[in-house]
Each structure stands twice: as C-alpha cells, then as structure tokens.
Amino acid sequence: MSWFSQRAKWISPTKLRELGILGMNSRNIDYIGRNNDRSRYPLVDNKLKTKQVAEQHGMSVPKLFGVVSIQREVQDLERILEGIDKFVIKPAQGSGGKGILVITERRGDEFIKSTGAVLDYRDIKRHASNILSGLYSLGGRPDVAMIEDMIDFDQMLINYSHEGVPDIRVIVYQGFPVMAMMRCSTHASDGKANLHQGAVGVGIDIVNGRSLYAVQNNIKVDRHPDTGCRFDELALPYWDQVLKLSSGCYEMTGLGYFGADIVLDKNKGPVVLELNARPGLAIQIANQTGLAKRLQKIDEQPSNELSVEQRVSFAQQMFG
Amino acid sequence: MRVSSKLQISLVAGILIALGLGLTLYKKIELGFPLLPGQRQAVWTLESKISFKPVGGPVEISLALPEPEAGWVVLDEHFASSGFGFSTQEEQGERYAKWDRQSLDRTTTLYYKLEIYHAGQFDLGASPIPEIIPPELTPDRLAAMERVVASLRQGASDSTSFTALLLLQLVQGQMDQDTAFLFGDREESRLSVVMDVLAFAGIPAQPVKGIFLEDGRRRQQMDTLVEIYDGNHWQVFDSKTAQPGLPDNFFVWQRGDRSVLDVVGGKSSQLEFAIVENTLPIKTVLFMEQQVKERLLLDFSIYSLPVEQQGVFKGLLLIPVGALVVVLLRLLVGVRTSGTFMPILIALAFIQTTLLTGLVIFLTVVGAGLWIRFYLSRLNLLLVARITAVVIVVILLMAALSIISYKLGFDQLLTVTFLPTIILAWTIERMSILWEEEGGHEVLIQGSGSLLAAVLAYLLMSVDLIEHLTFNFPELMISLLGVVLLLGKYNGYRLVELYRFRDLGNPEQ
Numbered sequence: 001m002s003w004f005s006q007r008a009k010w011i012s013p014t015k016l017r018e019l020g021i022l023g024m025n026s027r028n029i030d031y032i033g034r035n036n037d038r039s040r041y042p043l044v045d046n047k048l049k050t051k052q053v054a055e056q057h058g059m060s061v062p063k064l065f066g067v068v069s070i071q072r073e074v075q076d077l078e079r080i081l082e083g084i085d086k087f088v089i090k091p092a093q094g095s096g097g098k099g100i101l102v103i104t105e106r107r108g109d110e111f112i113k114s115t116g117a118v119l120d121y122r123d124i125k126r127h128a129s130n131i132l133s134g135l136y137s138l139g140g141r142p143d144v145a146m147i148e149d150m151i152d153f154d155q156m157l158i159n160y161s162h163e164g165v166p167d168i169r170v171i172v173y174q175g176f177p178v179m180a181m182m183r184c185s186t187h188a189s190d191g192k193a194n195l196h197q198g199a200v201g202v203g204i205d206i207v208n209g210r211s212l213y214a215v216q217n218n219i220k221v222d223r224h225p226d227t228g229c230r231f232d233e234l235a236l237p238y239w240d241q242v243l244k245l246s247s248g249c250y251e252m253t254g255l256g257y258f259g260a261d262i263v264l265d266k267n268k269g270p271v272v273l274e275l276n277a278r279p280g281l282a283i284q285i286a287n288q289t290g291l292a293k294r295l296q297k298i299d300e301q302p303s304n305e306l307s308v309e310q311r312v313s314f315a316q317q318m319f320g
Numbered sequence: 321m322r323v324s325s326k327l328q329i330s331l332v333a334g335i336l337i338a339l340g341l342g343l344t345l346y347k348k349i350e351l352g353f354p355l356l357p358g359q360r361q362a363v364w365t366l367e368s369k370i371s372f373k374p375v376g377g378p379v380e381i382s383l384a385l386p387e388p389e390a391g392w393v394v395l396d397e398h399f400a401s402s403g404f405g406f407s408t409q410e411e412q413g414e415r416y417a418k419w420d421r422q423s424l425d426r427t428t429t430l431y432y433k434l435e436i437y438h439a440g441q442f443d444l445g446a447s448p449i450p451e452i453i454p455p456e457l458t459p460d461r462l463a464a465m466e467r468v469v470a471s472l473r474q475g476a477s478d479s480t481s482f483t484a485l486l487l488l489q490l491v492q493g494q495m496d497q498d499t500a501f502l503f504g505d506r507e508e509s510r511l512s513v514v515m516d517v518l519a520f521a522g523i524p525a526q527p528v529k530g531i532f533l534e535d536g537r538r539r540q541q542m543d544t545l546v547e548i549y550d551g552n553h554w555q556v557f558d559s560k561t562a563q564p565g566l567p568d569n570f571f572v573w574q575r576g577d578r579s580v581l582d583v584v585g586g587k588s589s590q591l592e593f594a595i596v597e598n599t600l601p602i603k604t605v606l607f608m609e610q611q612v613k614e615r616l617l618l619d620f621s622i623y624s625l626p627v628e629q630q631g632v633f634k635g636l637l638l639i640p641v642g643a644l645v646v647v648l649l650r651l652l653v654g655v656r657t658s659g660t661f662m663p664i665l666i667a668l669a670f671i672q673t674t675l676l677t678g679l680v681i682f683l684t685v686v687g688a689g690l691w692i693r694f695y696l697s698r699l700n701l702l703l704v705a706r707i708t709a710v711v712i713v714v715i716l717l718m719a720a721l722s723i724i725s726y727k728l729g730f731d732q733l734l735t736v737t738f739l740p741t742i743i744l745a746w747t748i749e750r751m752s753i754l755w756e757e758e759g760g761h762e763v764l765i766q767g768s769g770s771l772l773a774a775v776l777a778y779l780l781m782s783v784d785l786i787e788h789l790t791f792n793f794p795e796l797m798i799s800l801l802g803v804v805l806l807l808g809k810y811n812g813y814r815l816v817e818l819y820r821f822r823d824l825g826n827p828e829q
Contacts, residue, residue: 011822013813021821025651026811098753135753196762218823288824 020293021284031173031295035256036277043253044275048092048146057252059245060271062088063149074128077147078121086150089124091131091143099136100192101127102150102164114163115190151271154264156237160184160202162226167193168204168242168262168270171279171291174304175250176315177243178294180204181286182236186216187226200224201286202231207320209239213288242270243312249275251308259283294319329809333802340799347793356785363395364533366571367594368432372586374424379585383432385415386530386573390566393439400431414578424585436571447575449524449549455516464498469521471496479523479550480564486517487546487562511544511559524549528556529580530572535597542573542580542591635668637790640800642667642777649773651807654814658750658766663773665743670778678778679771682744685717686767689748690755697752711745718744 016023022031043049054061065087066080081087090100101124105112111119130136131145151165160166164185171179181201188198195201200221203212214221214231223230236242246260249272259279262270284291297318306314348355370381385408388394399406404419419430457465476482489495490510495503503513511527518525528545545566547556556566566572574580583589642664649655657663670678692713696706747770755763780786789796 009822010818011825013818015825016813016818016821019821019824021813021817021824023811023813023817024654025814029809029811218820220823285821285824290824 016290020290020296022281022291022295024281026292027281031257032278035174036258037254040254041277044255044258044277046092047090047094047274048144050272050275051146051148053252054249054272057248059248059252060265060268062151062265062271062273065147065149067092067144067146068128068132069144071129071132074125074132077125077128080147081124086152087147088150089127089131089145089147091136092146093137093141093143094131099127099131104150116163151263151273152266154237154266157264159227159229160224160231160234162186162224163190164193165263165273167273168236168264169279169283170243170246170260170262171257171283172246172250172260173257173295173298175247175306175308176298176311177206177247178298178315178319179283179287179289179291180206180242181283182211182234184224186224188216195280195282195286200231201282202234203283203287203289204236205320206243207316209236209242210234213286215285218285236264238264238269240312243315244308245270245272247308247311247315326809329805333805336802336805337799340795340797340802343795343798344793347795356788362597363435363437364571365433365435365596366531366533367596368434369592369594370430370432370581370583370589371427371592372583372589373427374586377423377585379419379421379424379583381419381430381584381586381589382582383417383591384574384578384580385417385432386434386571387414388436389445389572389575391439392436392571395435395437397432397434400433404430414574438568447526447554450526450576452519452522452524454519457516461502464501465517465520467498468496468502468517471498472517472521479521479548480555482521482523483518483525483546483548483555483557484562484564486514487557487559490514491560491562511546514546514559518546518548526576528572529574530570531593531595532567533569533571533595533597535595537593537595540593540595542593543570545570547575634787634791635671637794637797638671638781638787639664639668640797641781641786641790644800644804645777645780646773647804647807649769649776651810652814654816655769655772656766657770657773658747658754659770662743662747663770664777666770666774667777667781669743670774671782675775675778679775681721682771684721685714685744686748686751688717689714689744690752693748693752707745707749710748711742714745714748 043053048067051061051064065084066076068074068077068080085106086104088100088102091098094100102114103111103119103124104114109121111124113119128145131143134142137143153161153165157166160182161184166182166184168180168182170177181203183193183195184200184202185193186198186200190197193199195215198217200214200216202214204210205212211231211234216225222232242262242264245262249258249260250256253275255275255277257277257279259276261273261276263273265271281291301314368383370383372381381404385397386394399417404421407418409416409418417432455465472482472485476485489499490503502517503510515525515527525546525548528547529542530545531540532543534540544559545556546559547554549555555564557564558567581589581591643661646657646660646663650657650660666678666682669682672678673681689710693706693710696709751763751767754766
C-alpha cells in the first residue's frame with residue numbers, strides 16, 4: 001500500500017485558501033445565507049412545487065403520473081399505476097435522496113426495484129404510507145408522495161451507472177453555471193447518487209462537457225468500479241442545453257446559490273430532476289478545483305442584466 | 321453591506337461579552353462573590369418540629385432560640401406558623417419565638433428551621449454563675465448524700481475531677497450502696513440527681529441543652545450535657561460518656577436551667593429535630609452568612625430561591641455550557657451529531673447516572689431499541705404509532721434493566737430512570753431512519769459524534785469551577801451569548817475539512 005503512505009494526512013488552511021476551496025461555514029454564511037431568500041426555500045425543498053413551477057417556465061421535467069397526499073389515497077395507487085411499468089415514488093420534501101423508490105420493471109403485480117429486489121403492492125403502499133407520515137422529510141413533517149416517470153436514460157451514459165440514474169449536478173451562482181459534476185451510482189452506493197455513500201463523482205469541464213477527474217470515496221478512479229467503463233472517454237451530449245437549463249433555474253427560483261440536478265433522458269434530452277438550495281462541497285473534489293475562487297470571479301463581474309445565453313458563455317470563457 | 325453586518329455582529333457580541341464580564345466583576349469586587357469554589361464546608365440544616373395537642377382555649381407556645389456558641393454560626397433561619405400570631409422576643413438576654421392563637425381544635429405542628437455550620441472548635445464562653453441552691457432532702461437521702469460526697473472528695477482533688485469521678489461511676493455502673501440508693505433505677509431523673517450532688521458539694525453547675533448532629537436523622541431528641549464552674553472556667557461533661565469537653569458534633573441550644581419549650585393551652589408537647597448535612601464551597605457559605613445580615617443583596621442572587629428551585633437552576637444553568645461545546649464541535653471541528661441539542665440532554669442525563677454507567681445504559685437501551693424497531697418497521701405502521709411503540713418498548717427495557725440489575729446487585733444501573741425516555745426513543749427512531757436511508761456507516765458517524773459531544777459536554781459540566789461559575793455568576797451567560805454570536809459569523813474552515821480536502825493539492829493521488 002505504498003500509495004497510502006504517500007497520501008497527505010492533512011492540508012493546511014493556508015493551502016486550502018490558496019486553492020480557493022469553499023468550506024462549509026463559508027458556504028452557509030457567505031453564499032447560502034447571503035443569496036438565498038428563505039421564503040424561496042419551499043419552492044426547491046418541495047419537489048412537487050419545483051416541478052409545477054418548472055413546467056410553467058417551459059422547462060422539461062419527468063412526467064408526473066400522480067400524487068398521493070392523504071393516507072386514504074394510498075389505495076388509489078393501484079389505479080394510478082395501471083399500465084405503468086417503470087416509475088419512481090418519492091417524497092415531495094425528502095432530503096438527501098431519502099425515500100426514493102425506483103421501479104424499473106413490472107411483472108403483473110410484482111415490481112422489480114432498481115436493485116433487483118421484488119416488491120408487491122403491499123410494499124409499494126407501505127412505502128407511500130411512510131412518505132405521507134413524514135418518515136423521509138425533514139423533521140418528520142407530513143409529506144405527499146409523487147409518482148413520476150422513470151428516466152429512460154441516454155444510452156451514452158448507460159455504462160457509467162450501476163442500478164441507477166447518473167445525474168449531472170451544476171452549481172449555479174447568480175445565474176452563472178460555475179461548476180459541474182456527474183454523479184454515477186455504484187453497487188456500493190445502492191443505486192444512489194450520493195458521493196458520501198460511495199457513488200463516483202466525475203468533474204465535468206464547463207466548456208465542453210468532457211470529464212476532468214473522477215473520485216470514489218475521496219480516491220481517484222479511472223474506471224467505473226462496476227462497469228469498468230473509462231471516465232476519460234466521457235463527453236456529455238447536449239452540454240450547452242444542460243448549462244442553459246440549469247442557468248435558467250435562476251430566474252425561476254430567485255435563488256442566488258443552488259445546485260441543479262439534471263438527467264439526460266433518451267427522448268427528452270436534459271430534464272430537471274430537482275433543485276437543491278444547499279448543494280454539497282464534494283463537487284470540488286470531483287473537479288480538483290476550489291469553488292470559492294470561481295464564485296469570487298462572478299462577484300467581480302460588473303453586469304447583472306445578462307441573458308441565460310450570455311451567462312453561460314461568460315462562464316465558459318472564465319472557467320475553461 | 322457585508323462589512324456592516326459583520327461589524328454589527330461584532331459590536332453586539334462585544335457589548336454582550338463586556339456586559340457579562342462587567343457584571344461578574346461587579347459581583348466579585350463590590351458584592352464579594354467568590355470566583356473560585358475553594359474548600360468545601362459542611363452545612364447542617366436543622367428542622368425543629370414542635371407538636372402538641374390543644375386542650376381548648378387560647379394557645380401560646382414559646383420556644384427558646386439558640387444562641388450559637390463554640391464556633392457555630394447560623395446562616396439562615398425560617399419559621400413556619402400558619403394560622404398563628406408569631407413574634408420573636410428577647411427576655412433576659414435570650415431570644416424566644418412566640419406563637420399564639422385564640423383557639424385550636426386539633427393536634428398541630430410548628431416548624432423552626434435553621435442552617436448552621438461549624439466555623440471552628442472553641443470552648444463555651446462565659447456564662448453567669450448560677451446561685452447554688454442546696455437540695456432539700458429527706459433524712460435518709462441526706463445521710464446517703466453526705467457519705468457519697470465525702471467518698472468522692474476523697475478520690476478527687478478539685479471540682480473537675482470530682483465531677484469526672486461521679487459521672488464515671490454512673491457510666492460504668494460501679495456504684496456503692498449509697499450512690500445506688502441516691503440515683504435509684506430511673507434513668508430520667510439521673511441528671512437532676514447529678515445536679516443535686518454537685519449543688520450539695522458546693523460546685524456551681526448547669527445543664528447544657530443541644531443536639532447531636534447526625535446526617536439524615538429524623539425525630540432526634542434534645543440531649544443534655546453537664547457543665548461546672550471550677551472557679552476560673554466552665555467545664556463541660558458528656559453525662560453519657562463521662563468525657564470532658566464539648567463534642568464536635570454537638571450544637572448547643574441553651575445553657576442553664578430554663579425551659580426550652582413552653583406550651584400554654586396544650587398537652588403532650590414534643591420537640592423533635594430532623595437533620596440534613598450538605599457540603600458547600602466554603603466561600604459560598606461565608607457569602608451566605610454575609611447575606612443574612614444584608615438582605616438587600618439577596619435579590620441579586622439565585623440563593624434567594626428556595627433550596628429545591630436552586631437545585632433545578634443548577635442543572636438549567638449548565639445547559640448553555642453544553643450548548644457551547646456542541647457549537648464548537650460542529651462549527652470549528654465539523655463533528656456531525658444527530659440533532660443539535662440531543663447531546664446536551666444526554667450529557668445532563670450522564671450527570672445523574674455518572675459517565676460510565678450512563679454510557680453503558682445508553683448503548684444497551686439504544687442498541688436493543690434499534691433492533692426492536694427494525695422488526696416494527698416491517699409491520700407497516702404509521703410514524704406516530706411506531707414512535708409510540710418504541711417509547712413503550714424503551715420503558716419496558718428500562719424497567720427490565722432496573723429489575724435485573726437490582727436482582728444481580730448492580731445498584732448503579734438503577735439510575736437508568738434518569739435517562740430521559742423521550743430522548744432515548746427519539747434517538748432510536750432517528751438512528752434507525754438514518755440506518756435505512758444512509759447506511760450503518762452514517763449511524764456510526766452521527767451516533768459517535770453525538771456521544772463524543774455528550775461526553776465532552778458532561779466532562780466540562782461536571783468541573784467544579786464551571787458549576788460554581790454558572791451558578792454564582794449567571795450573567796456569564798450573557799458573555800457566552802456574545803461568544804456564540806461571534807462563532808455564528810465564523811466562515812473559516814472546519815477541522816474535518818482539512819482532512820476531507822487533503823488530496824486537492826496533489827491531484828495524482
């Protein structure tokens with residue numbers, strides 16, 4: 001394990017500052033606290049609201065099959081799910097990917113989870129019931145369950161994911177896309193795209209959508225651990241559309257600092273899955289670059305009346 | 321905008337910190353509150369209970385109040401006298417408490433409570449020398465008395481050794497015929513016969529009434545010592561042991577032959593004492609002593625509250641210290657805890673159970689509760705019902721733990737009842753949700769983070785100095801508030817981030 005001994009144990013704060021790394025306290029005080037109006041939070045914390053507003057703004061989102069908002073309606077699930085083979089049930093106010101059930105296949109009344117586990121109606125209904133009682137939402141608040149279309153993800157990306165949807169996280173500051181990464185679920189992450197659960201984070205070049213670097217559990221990887229696909233060959237299609245879609249969410253939400261989670265659908269192209277008003281900092285490891293210095297560049301740029309296209313091309317010039 | 325917000329916080333925080341420290345200094349310098357807990361001092365709480373049956377008509381009770389002597393100091397005294405007219409009076413240099421009432425129809429109890437401590441061991445001071453009144457005796461008793469005194473005089477050179485010899489004979493039971501005849505069989509009258517013998521021998525003597533202090537005693541009766549005047553000093557003898565000198569734990573109530581309790585209009589009157597010992601910092605004791613003299617200042621302190629409420633406040637005032645620990649750990653170190661203030665509540669529970677026992681119980685109950693909840697989660701229950709079920713199971717677990725440990729003789733596990741059930745149940749619920757959604761790894765991180773915060777908070781909260789400062793200087797909380805406000809503006813890196821981003825400098829790793 002020679003590589004282990006060579007790894008630095010700690011990095012000095014001075015070095016971190018030189019690299020322009022954004023810390024958790026600074027993110028909370030200087031960016032989230034200063035730029036995000038609390039009254040706008042429900043819009044992003046509630047995925048149902050996000051979806052409705054995004055549709056009003058003409059953005060593409062996964063199709064909504066139905067909503068279960070009271071326990072009695074749990075019985076309606078059988079009617080809602082009639083003729084639907086692939087779907088996702090998730091809490092409207094879940095956080096950190098909690099409570100998302102992905103069904104990829106259906107055999108009569110048997111449902112196959114993305115992990116391969118077989119569920120029946122009883123399991124599905126229990127899951128919906130748990131969502132309603134607030135098991136997955138912050139502070140145990142009562143919630144509603146959304147049933148929406150499963151993303152039929154682009155063939156191009158199928159090899160970069162195991163049991164789940166690879167999504168693209170774009171950090172948007174004052175409407176400018178400042179940093180992006182793709183999150184590839186792995187067997188270790190149980191099909192979830194959270195980096196701290198073992199998903200692979202791939203830093204993406206803002207200019208052209210090509211991969212820069214890939215990490216799993218803080219360690220550099222060259223290939224997807226389950227599929228063996230090389231990350232350095234990865235170039236995301238529809239890249240400009242991805243950036244414009246995320247950048248456009250600025251007008252929609254009025255949030256100064258957020259993360260847009262975007263997935264590439266085979267038929268629809270980029271769709272907004274959800275927005276996050278408190279995006280994590282692991283994106284800096286995936287990109288091997290600090291966020292703070294990019295955010296400062298945005299603060300220094302003079303104009304604030306730019307269109308989505310102008311903001312995207314500004315970001316591509318600055319962060320190439 | 322940026323600068324002004326930061327400046328504003330700094331200004332407010334600065335004022336708060338200065339205000340807290342200023343008030344603390346004022347109390348230290350002007351009012352003399354001790355900053356350090358220092359040595360500890362035993363303080364006795366003595367509760368005197370007067371009970372009697374009324375016989376009809378007006379009732380008047382008079383209780384002689386103690387004049388502290390021999391190094392004893394009275395810190396505080398209280399009278400309970402519901403429905404009675406009450407006053408304290410001085411008569412012939414002695415203080416009396418007097419209760420009176422026009423009529424009374426049932427057995428009644430009156431209370432007089434005082435707090436005392438022993439500042440040092442001193443002998444009794446001067447006391448007027450009583451006139452010697454020779455006892456009036458029947459001829460046969462007179463003859464016996466003469467022979468007893470004569471034989472005692474032979475064995476003793478002075479009045480001190482005379483008394484010692486007399487008492488020793490009584491204690492050891494080596495009485496000749498004359499002595500045995502004089503004293504008879506009745507224990508109660510023994511003391512009065514001793515006084516008679518001393519008077520007959522021409523030795524000035526008087527009884528010393530008081531209480532032997534023993535922690536936790538209830539229904540303690542007043543005891544009587546004997547003191548004689550040897551021409552120069554008063555000399556005390558314990559009539560039960562024949563030992564000279566005042567016992568250390570004897571609180572002198574009254575010297576002389578007057579009665580302590582007089583009840584007019586009542587019968588079967590009794591005077592009993594309940595005794596409790598507390599250990600307090602010596603400086604606090606001295607401070608309280610001052611306060612008795614200057615009542616005004618009392619309003620400024622938590623000592624003005626009743627004893628039970630003081631105990632509650634002692635715990636409450638420690639919470640901000642625990643909160644500071646959690647804030648520091650979360651903002652500066654980056655420790656993840658489950659819930660912001662759950663660690664403080666766990667730490668408060670540890671104070672009751674002691675650390676090691678608390679940890680063992682906590683881990684056992686939470687572990688077992690988690691395991692049971694996993695089963696419950698498969699039954700498709702609603703959240704409220706599930707949490708309630710967990711609470712019930714936790715209570716059962718705690719009861720089982722108490723009973724089993726009691727049967728096995730581990731008394732300290734009985735303190736399980738001090739762990740707040742709701743905290744335990746909620747911890748179990750949060751942890752199991754975390755487990756299902758984020759995996760056991762996250763449970764381990766947040767669980768150990770919470771316990772680490774709880775243990776650190778406990779260690780800090782159980783430091784004598786911290787407890788002393790928070791209790792005596794609650795205004796330090798204002799300073800603490802200022803510090804927390806400043807911490808809320810800290811936008812530097814957390815300690816764990818120095819580890820998390822360690823590889824960013826060298827991308828090839």
